[in-house]
Amino acid sequence: MKTGDFADDALMEDINIPDNLKPNGARFTYIFYPKEHLLFYEAYYEGKSFGPxxxxxxxxxxxxxxxxxxKYGKVDVTHIPSKDELNEALKMPTKEKVELVITRPNPDSFDKTRQKVMKRMNATNVETYEQSFKAIQGSSIIIDGDLMTMAKIAASNGKVFIKGKDSNSNPIEFSTTNHPLTRKxxxxxxxxxxxxxxCDLTSKLKDDIIEWFK
Incomplete structure (x- = not known):
C-alpha cells in the first residue's frame, strides 16, 4: 500500500494464515419466511456483491x-424470476416454442393447483416434470389460462423457456434463469x-410474489 511494489519472499515468510481462514470474506443478511418458503438475501454490502x-x-x-x-429428501431451489420480464416474454408476438420445467412444489402450498401437481408427481414417482409446446408452422402459440397457470408454477418451481420472434420478425429467446427478480x-x-x-422491502415483495403466483 505504501510503495506499490509486490511483497518480497522475506516478508511473506512472516505471514502465517491458518488453513481454515480464507481472504475476502463478506457478510450478507437474509430473511426467510418459512410459511411461504421464500428466502430474500442482501445482494450488495460494503462494496461486495452476491449474484443471483x-x-x-x-x-x-x-x-x-x-x-x-x-431425513427430508432432495431440496429444490428456484430463484424467483422478474415478473415484468416473464409477462413481456409471454406477450412475445410470435411464440414458436414454450418449454416448462417443474420441480417438486412445496407439499404445504396453499395453491390448489400446486397441490394437485405435487400429488400427481408423488403418485408417479416423478422428480421433474417437463412440458414442451411447439407452434404450428407459421403460427404462434396461444397462452390460455391453463398454460399461463403452468408457466407460473414453472417460474416459481423450475424454469420457463420461450423462443420466437419479435414485432420485426427477429429471433428472440427468453429464459427465467436469465432474468432473476432483483430490487434496488x-x-x-x-x-x-x-x-x-x-425487512420492509422483503415484506412487500413477499406479498407481491404470493399474489402474482396465485
Missing part, C-alpha cells in the same frame, strides 16, 4: 447436505439501518 447464480447455488448446496437429504433500495444510513430497510 451464486446465491441460488449457495442455498441449494446448504440445503442439500447429506444429513438433510437423508436506496436509503439514508443516518436515518435508517440496512436490516430495517431489508
Amino acid at each position: 447464480l451464486n446465491a441460488e447455488r449457495f442455498v441449494r448446496n446448504m440445503l442439500n447436505q447429506p444429513s438433510i437429504v437423508k 433500495q436506496y436509503f439514508n444510513p443516518k436515518l435508517q439501518d440496512a436490516f430495517s430497510v431489508l
Whole structure:
C-alpha cells in the first residue's frame, strides 16, 4: 500500500494464515419466511456483491447436505424470476416454442393447483416434470389460462423457456434463469439501518410474489 511494489519472499515468510481462514470474506443478511418458503438475501454490502447464480447455488448446496437429504429428501431451489420480464416474454408476438420445467412444489402450498401437481408427481414417482409446446408452422402459440397457470408454477418451481420472434420478425429467446427478480433500495444510513430497510422491502415483495403466483 505504501510503495506499490509486490511483497518480497522475506516478508511473506512472516505471514502465517491458518488453513481454515480464507481472504475476502463478506457478510450478507437474509430473511426467510418459512410459511411461504421464500428466502430474500442482501445482494450488495460494503462494496461486495452476491449474484443471483451464486446465491441460488449457495442455498441449494446448504440445503442439500447429506444429513438433510437423508431425513427430508432432495431440496429444490428456484430463484424467483422478474415478473415484468416473464409477462413481456409471454406477450412475445410470435411464440414458436414454450418449454416448462417443474420441480417438486412445496407439499404445504396453499395453491390448489400446486397441490394437485405435487400429488400427481408423488403418485408417479416423478422428480421433474417437463412440458414442451411447439407452434404450428407459421403460427404462434396461444397462452390460455391453463398454460399461463403452468408457466407460473414453472417460474416459481423450475424454469420457463420461450423462443420466437419479435414485432420485426427477429429471433428472440427468453429464459427465467436469465432474468432473476432483483430490487434496488436506496436509503439514508443516518436515518435508517440496512436490516430495517431489508425487512420492509422483503415484506412487500413477499406479498407481491404470493399474489402474482396465485
